[in-house]
Amino acid sequence: MPEPAPEGLADERADELAVLVAAARTCRPRAVARLISIVENGSPALRGLMSRLAPDTGRAHVIGVTGAPGVGKSTTTATLIAAYRARGLRVGVLAFDPSSPFTGGALLGDRVRMQQHALDDQVYIRSMAARGHLGGLSVAAPQAVRVLDAAGCDVVLLETVGVGQSEVEVAGTADSTLVLLAPGMGDGIQAAKAGVLEIGDIFVVNKADRDGTQSLIRELRTMIAMADRDAAAWKPPIVRTVASREEGIDDLVATLDKHRAHAEADGSWQRRRLERARSEVESLTLLLLRRRMHDDHRTVLDDLAEAVRDGRVDSFTAADRVLGDVTDPKA
Amino acid sequence: MPEPAPEGLADERADELAVLVAAARTCRPRAVARLISIVENGSPALRGLMSRLAPDTGRAHVIGVTGAPGVGKSTTTATLIAAYRARGLRVGVLAFDPSSPFTGGALLGDRVRMQQHALDDQVYIRSMAARGHLGGLSVAAPQAVRVLDAAGCDVVLLETVGVGQSEVEVAGTADSTLVLLAPGMGDGIQAAKAGVLEIGDIFVVNKADRDGTQSLIRELRTMIAMADRDAAAWKPPIVRTVASREEGIDDLVATLDKHRAHAEADGSWQRRRLERARSEVESLTLLLLRRRMHDDHRTVLDDLAEAVRDGRVDSFTAADRVLGDVTDPKA
Numbered sequence: 001m002p003e004p005a006p007e008g009l010a011d012e013r014a015d016e017l018a019v020l021v022a023a024a025r026t027c028r029p030r031a032v033a034r035l036i037s038i039v040e041n042g043s044p045a046l047r048g049l050m051s052r053l054a055p056d057t058g059r060a061h062v063i064g065v066t067g068a069p070g071v072g073k074s075t076t077t078a079t080l081i082a083a084y085r086a087r088g089l090r091v092g093v094l095a096f097d098p099s100s101p102f103t104g105g106a107l108l109g110d111r112v113r114m115q116q117h118a119l120d121d122q123v124y125i126r127s128m129a130a131r132g133h134l135g136g137l138s139v140a141a142p143q144a145v146r147v148l149d150a151a152g153c154d155v156v157l158l159e160t161v162g163v164g165q166s167e168v169e170v171a172g173t174a175d176s177t178l179v180l181l182a183p184g185m186g187d188g189i190q191a192a193k194a195g196v197l198e199i200g201d202i203f204v205v206n207k208a209d210r211d212g213t214q215s216l217i218r219e220l221r222t223m224i225a226m227a228d229r230d231a232a233a234w235k236p237p238i239v240r241t242v243a244s245r246e247e248g249i250d251d252l253v254a255t256l257d258k259h260r261a262h263a264e265a266d267g268s269w270q271r272r273r274l275e276r277a278r279s280e281v282e283s284l285t286l287l288l289l290r291r292r293m294h295d296d297h298r299t300v301l302d303d304l305a306e307a308v309r310d311g312r313v314d315s316f317t318a319a320d321r322v323l324g325d326v327t328d329p330k331a
Numbered sequence: 332m333p334e335p336a337p338e339g340l341a342d343e344r345a346d347e348l349a350v351l352v353a354a355a356r357t358c359r360p361r362a363v364a365r366l367i368s369i370v371e372n373g374s375p376a377l378r379g380l381m382s383r384l385a386p387d388t389g390r391a392h393v394i395g396v397t398g399a400p401g402v403g404k405s406t407t408t409a410t411l412i413a414a415y416r417a418r419g420l421r422v423g424v425l426a427f428d429p430s431s432p433f434t435g436g437a438l439l440g441d442r443v444r445m446q447q448h449a450l451d452d453q454v455y456i457r458s459m460a461a462r463g464h465l466g467g468l469s470v471a472a473p474q475a476v477r478v479l480d481a482a483g484c485d486v487v488l489l490e491t492v493g494v495g496q497s498e499v500e501v502a503g504t505a506d507s508t509l510v511l512l513a514p515g516m517g518d519g520i521q522a523a524k525a526g527v528l529e530i531g532d533i534f535v536v537n538k539a540d541r542d543g544t545q546s547l548i549r550e551l552r553t554m555i556a557m558a559d560r561d562a563a564a565w566k567p568p569i570v571r572t573v574a575s576r577e578e579g580i581d582d583l584v585a586t587l588d589k590h591r592a593h594a595e596a597d598g599s600w601q602r603r604r605l606e607r608a609r610s611e612v613e614s615l616t617l618l619l620l621r622r623r624m625h626d627d628h629r630t631v632l633d634d635l636a637e638a639v640r641d642g643r644v645d646s647f648t649a650a651d652r653v654l655g656d657v658t659d660p661k662a
Contacts, residue, residue, distance in 0.1 A: 047647045054645040143646070270640070277646075278636035282624060284650040285657075289620055293613060305609035309601070314385040315474070315608075316378045319615035326616075327658035 024151040027121045032151050039143040053150040060149040064171030066160040067180030072206040075243040077159045083253045084155050092148030092156040093125040138283040141170045172199035173276040176259045180204045183212030189219045208240035234262050292326045300325045355482040358452045363482050370474040384481040391480040395505030397491040402513040403537040406574040408490045414584045415486050423479030423487045424456040469614040472501045503530035504607040507590045511535045514543030520550045531567050539571035565593050623657045631656045
């Protein structure tokens with residue numbers, strides 16, 4: 001992944017990027033797809049793209065959708081798309097699945113419900129693996145969100161297909177995070193992966209027509225009541241849905257609106273977005289350093305590693321020198 | 332984990348370190364324990380310690396011991412200790428177990444065989460969790476090896492109790508890596524974790540008195556024969572052991588000596604040590620950057636994160652500025 005300075009971008013490439021960005025703004029799905037591929041592949045145009053998009057972003061409501069396998073994440077996502085489309089909003093979906101062999105915008109095979117939106121040019125659905133992205137999801141996810149945001153999506157849904165730690169982290173950096181549960185999944189709320197319950201702004205009990213719904217809701221209420229929070233802070237509500245029949249989805253959308261209004265009013269909206277930006281800048285800084293060590297400063301790293309091996313330099317001094325060298329403006 | 336410059340170490344602390352290092356050289360186990368705790372906790376004295384030890388290291392033969400749970404890693408380690416002690420050598424053991432609650436030199440409960448060495452001051456055995464170490468095992472392991480090496484250990488055994496990726500990587504950076512297998516563990520060599528077979532310099536078929544030994548050895552032979560290597564390159568031998576009865580251990584020690592002699596002769600010994608030093612310097616550089624971002628340059632990171640959130644600066648430009656600021660000698 002070479003990393004040219006913005007001015008290094010040839011004029012025709014910059015022009016091409018401008019055309020793509022303009023096309024994405026007018027809902028051309030293929031243009032959006034190409035821009036997200038630039039993110040996913042960490043291609044040389046990425047830096048120029050991010051610089052171009054920066055002023056145009058921050059409008060979309062980013063909604064994380066997470067929960068254990070089988071709770072109905074993709075059905076819920078599909079019905080949320082339909083609900084937002086019924087309001088005339090433009091919707092983007094990023095499905096993160098580190099184990100998926102499908103990338104480049106391929107839909108997962110079992111997402112029949114999402115395919116109803118496949119011909120709607122106001123909906124953009126993309127499966128992202130981000131395995132090729134050195135910085136991982138912590139860098140790729142906010143960059144892809146930025147593309148959809150700049151492309152005019154009013155809502156961006158981040159669906160975590162995988163249940164790895166990085167997917168949970170991505171869901172946790174959304175403006176609003178839905179944690180889905182379903183009755184009959186074994187040990188009630190214990191079935192949720194550790195760390196998932198803590199990030200929920202809204203708990204969705206899906207498949208709420210099944211046995212065990214009441215006891216699951218009681219468990220959740222107890223957990224929510226026990227959490228230590230300010231009286232003025234957002235208290236995660238519980239929404240019951242049967243996503244396969246679109247039941248409860250209007251209530252869920254209304255609750256998402258309430259969460260947004262509450263968070264905007266008490267400042268937590270901007271604080272969380274600051275946290276998301278900080279995490280992205282931090283990950284990207286480490287990524288840039290690693291890349292420079294490997295590419296431009298390989299000789300320095302090799303020489304110092306040899307000195308450390310032979311006991312001429314200690315490892316901390318070597319690390320200091322690498323850090324100084326990599327960022328030396330004279331170099 | 333604060334990070335003072337070496338000159339920031341108060342004189343009495345530097346003196347204390349000198350006393351500890353001198354005591355460790357004369358086999359005082361408590362001194363060795365305190366030095367490894369400095370590594371494990373990433374304490375402020377670590378930098379000074381590494382600088383002090385650097386010239387004294389590189390002598391010990393570092394041997395990785397890895398394999399699936401149940402193959403007999405700790406029994407093999409214990410019998411290897413006995414064999415090296417019988418030759419009059421000093422032995423250090425680091426057992427890496429990320430899931431272990433035992434640190435600070437505690438022995439794992441089931442290591443009865445290792446306890447026979449507990450009173451031998453020429454043997455130092457330590458369980459390390461390295462969870463508290465921000466750089467993870469890739470930084471903590473070579474630092475702990477350096478302590479044992481400087482303390483006069485002729486052999487340092489790295490036993491990977493856990494089977495996580497980082498344990499496999501640590502075993503793979505040893506001078507000689509033993510991959511242990513045992514018959515009757517299910518699917519033969521398939522039972523070994525992915526990536527483990529590739530790092531073996533010597534394959535140890537332990538519990539070789541059991542059914543299935545022959546077919547396991549045949550499988551290994553086929554695999555070794557299929558690997559693409561130079562005619563002059565080291566071809567991993569297969570050693571049969573019954574570690575619980577100390578059978579085959581002399582053969583294993585002789586094979587380890589052969590591997591060392593071969594690697595020293597063909598240059599791979601120094602190349603692998605260079606790779607180990609490079610990986611350590613690289614991990615430590617990233618660790619130092621992360622620490623500086625969090626500690627000394629938090630304001631810069633926060634300001635830039637805010638600018639990214641608000642679309643005033645793109646994330647790449649922000650990352651460039653953080654990298655420049657963190658390493659600015661004027662700062």
